[in-house]
Amino acid sequence: MSIDAERLRKTHEQLKADAEAGGYHLNPDAEWTLGLVEGLLTNEGRYGYPACPCRLASGKKEDDLDIICPCDYRDPDLSEWGACYCALYVSDEVLDGKRALQAVPERRPAKRERRAPEPQAAAGIRLWRCRVCGYLCAREEPPGVCPVCKAKRDRFEPFVLPPSAIPVT
Amino acid sequence: MSIDAERLRKTHEQLKADAEAGGYHLNPDAEWTLGLVEGLLTNEGRYGYPACPCRLASGKKEDDLDIICPCDYRDPDLSEWGACYCALYVSDEVLDGKRALQAVPERRPAKRERRAPEPQAAAGIRLWRCRVCGYLCAREEPPGVCPVCKAKRDRFEPFVLPPSAIPVT
Amino acid sequence: MSIDAERLRKTHEQLKADAEAGGYHLNPDAEWTLGLVEGLLTNEGRYGYPACPCRLASGKKEDDLDIICPCDYRDPDLSEWGACYCALYVSDEVLDGKRALQAVPERRPAKRERRAPEPQAAAGIRLWRCRVCGYLCAREEPPGVCPVCKAKRDRFEPFVLPPSAIPVT
Numbered sequence: 001m002s003i004d005a006e007r008l009r010k011t012h013e014q015l016k017a018d019a020e021a022g023g024y025h026l027n028p029d030a031e032w033t034l035g036l037v038e039g040l041l042t043n044e045g046r047y048g049y050p051a052c053p054c055r056l057a058s059g060k061k062e063d064d065l066d067i068i069c070p071c072d073y074r075d076p077d078l079s080e081w082g083a084c085y086c087a088l089y090v091s092d093e094v095l096d097g098k099r100a101l102q103a104v105p106e107r108r109p110a111k112r113e114r115r116a117p118e119p120q121a122a123a124g125i126r127l128w129r130c131r132v133c134g135y136l137c138a139r140e141e142p143p144g145v146c147p148v149c150k151a152k153r154d155r156f157e158p159f160v161l162p163p164s165a166i167p168v169t
Numbered sequence: 170m171s172i173d174a175e176r177l178r179k180t181h182e183q184l185k186a187d188a189e190a191g192g193y194h195l196n197p198d199a200e201w202t203l204g205l206v207e208g209l210l211t212n213e214g215r216y217g218y219p220a221c222p223c224r225l226a227s228g229k230k231e232d233d234l235d236i237i238c239p240c241d242y243r244d245p246d247l248s249e250w251g252a253c254y255c256a257l258y259v260s261d262e263v264l265d266g267k268r269a270l271q272a273v274p275e276r277r278p279a280k281r282e283r284r285a286p287e288p289q290a291a292a293g294i295r296l297w298r299c300r301v302c303g304y305l306c307a308r309e310e311p312p313g314v315c316p317v318c319k320a321k322r323d324r325f326e327p328f329v330l331p332p333s334a335i336p337v338t
Numbered sequence: 339m340s341i342d343a344e345r346l347r348k349t350h351e352q353l354k355a356d357a358e359a360g361g362y363h364l365n366p367d368a369e370w371t372l373g374l375v376e377g378l379l380t381n382e383g384r385y386g387y388p389a390c391p392c393r394l395a396s397g398k399k400e401d402d403l404d405i406i407c408p409c410d411y412r413d414p415d416l417s418e419w420g421a422c423y424c425a426l427y428v429s430d431e432v433l434d435g436k437r438a439l440q441a442v443p444e445r446r447p448a449k450r451e452r453r454a455p456e457p458q459a460a461a462g463i464r465l466w467r468c469r470v471c472g473y474l475c476a477r478e479e480p481p482g483v484c485p486v487c488k489a490k491r492d493r494f495e496p497f498v499l500p501p502s503a504i505p506v507t
Contacts, residue, residue: 018319021190021359022302065323072300072324121331121505128303131410133360133485134466134477138328139303147302147317148485150356154403155410159476160336162459167290167498187488190359191471234492241469241493290500297472307497308472316471316486329505336459 003041012037023145024070024078025095027087036088040069054086055108066108073107079141081105092144129159172210181206192314193239193247194264196256205257209238223255224277235277242276248310261313298328341379350375361483362408362416363433365425374426378407392424393446404446411445417479430482467497 012034016026027033039053051057052067066072074084081104082091093099121138128142129135133149142156181203185195196202208222220226221236235241243253250273251260262268290307297311298304302318311325350372354364365371377391389395390405404410412422419442420429431437459476466480467473471487480494 022318024318061323066300068320068324070301070318070320075302121329125303125331127331127334129476131404132408133413133481134463134475135485136305136474136476137303138298138305138331143302147304149360149362149408151406151408154399155406159334160459161330161334161499162463162465162476163336165465165497165499166336167501167504191487193487230492235469237489237493239470239487239489244471290498294472294500296500296503305474306472307467307474307500312471316473328503330499330503332505335505 003038008034008038008041011041019089022147023143023150025090025092027083027090028095033088036086052086055106063111071108075143076140077104077107078144127159127161128156131155131157172207177203177207177210180210188258191316192312192319194259194261196252196259197264202257205255221255224275232280240277244312245309246273246276247313296328296330297325300324300326341376346372346376346379349379357427360485361481361488363428363430365421365428366433371426374424390424393444401449409446413481414478415442415445416482465497465499466494469493469495 012026015037019026027036036053040050043049043051043053043057047057047059047061047064049061049064050069051064052069052071055067057064057067070089071084074089077084078089078091081102082094082099083089083101083104085104085106087101087104090101091099094101124140125138126140128137128139130146130149130151132151132155133146135146135148136159137143142153144153145151146155181195184206187193188195196205205222209219212218212220212222212226216226216228216230216233218230218233219238220233221238221240224236226233226236239258240253243258246253247258247260250271251263251268252258252270252273254273254275256270256273259270260268263270293309294307295309297306297308299315299318299320301320301324302315304315304317305328306312311322313322314320315324350364353375357364365374374391378388381387381389381391381395385395385397385399385402387399387402388407389402390407390409393405395402395405407424408427409422412427415422416427416429419440420432420437421427421439421442423442423444425439425442428439429437432439462478463476464478466475466477468484468487468489470489470493471484473484473486474497475481480491482491483489484493
């Protein structure tokens with residue numbers, strides 16, 4: 001499928017604006033990034049959703065939800081490797097040239113181990129609180145910057161709920 | 170009260186920008202929407218707060234808090250009906266023409282049943298987590314898109330807190 | 339250290355845009371604000387992080403984390419005094435001329451009392467929920483406006499988790 005150049009440019013721009021607004025960054029290598037965006041648009045046309053261009057989608061949406069871009073693995077990969085699996089998203093350190101890009105190993109579990117949503121938090125997930133604005137999120141590591149107030153990662157603390165938030169049973 | 174055209178235009182623009190930034194959409198029918206914004210500004214002048222233009226405000230702010238626009242009922246109505254009670258806000262599906270607008274029944278409880286803030290979550294409220302970025306919110310249904318990373322509704326999961334977040338008593 | 343005028347202007351613009359996007363406001367007194375931004379850039383150059391220009395930084399990052407701007411004390415000070423310690427950030431009421439600026443007493447504890455991150459919420463921190471969009475945060479008081487949907491402070495309620503969010507032990 002051939003992607004219209006104007007549509008490609010606009011999608012790239014929108015992705016970039018959304019990324020920056022949330023404290024994320026697209027890879028500044030424009031050629032690389034445009035190639036990935038083209039792959040996203042191709043998958044959008046083929047499957048009806050923008051599956052990760054660097055993985056093989058099944059075409060069954062409920063089996064591919066975790067690899068719809070941005071995938072469930074982007075943020076842990078940004079924390080650990082400085083980039084997502086495709087290197088479409090990169091961390092501050094990579095953007096600033098303080099860290100080199102490297103191959104990112106596949107973090108997605110084999111299909112049989114993929115967790116169905118269950119009534120408990122996945123292993124490794126913790127509650128984090130921004131000490132500046134009180135933003136709460138549930139992740140393995142805190143985000144690079146607070147999406148609300150833009151404070152940096154080191155302003156987050158692991159959070160234990162105040163007893164006032166716990167229902168009396 | 171007559172509303173200045175310039176003020177009307179600016180308020181509409183600001184509402185629209187705020188809506189889009191948070192993943193919401195104003196009704197694209199400009200005439201309809203401007204009429205509602207005019208109603209909001211009229212109520213702002215009359216009561217000192219922008220009470221819902223499609224409901225009868227009491228004029229006593231503490232009794233009207235739930236119908237200050239956007240009202241407490243907008244998001245459940247967007248999930249269930251694709252629009253808020255006034256059709257000032259519409260869902261993605263309505264915006265994209267995949268769902269028709271219809272009359273939205275009044276969800277606001279009669280006054281005697283309106284819940285005073287109490288030390289427990291309202292019935293139907295659950296914790297939702299965006300699997301992409303870890304954003305947490307407490308609602309009946311997940312939002313249409315994640316306000317932080319723009320992932321779509323189907324990337325949210327019901328969330329159970331990790332034991333590390335629960336205080337030891 | 340002398341700060342380049344262009345860099346000063348750009349930093350000020352970015353700070354302002356970030357503030358507004360999150361529902362915060364810089365002091366509209368441009369001369370005052372630019373002086374503080376210059377102090378932030380000076381500290382950035384001196385210490386490697388933008389420590390509060392109105393306090394004496396130690397130069398040891400782990401001891402200064404709480405006073406990297408915006409500091410941990412900004413939001414409680416905005417709630418109580420209408421401005422942060424430096425008056426770099428001001429509240430809606432101050433911006434609208436409904437409240438006068440006044441000296442803000444130092445809220446930072448003496449070093450020996452500064453809390454190391456501990457496995458419990460700090461005293462006074464509560465969970466707050468925006469009744470409009472379900473945004474959750476953990477602070478002493480709710481924010482001036484919801485950073486997600488821009489609802490005002492009086493739309494927040496103290497939040498007690500639904501039992502469905504509590505892990506069964």
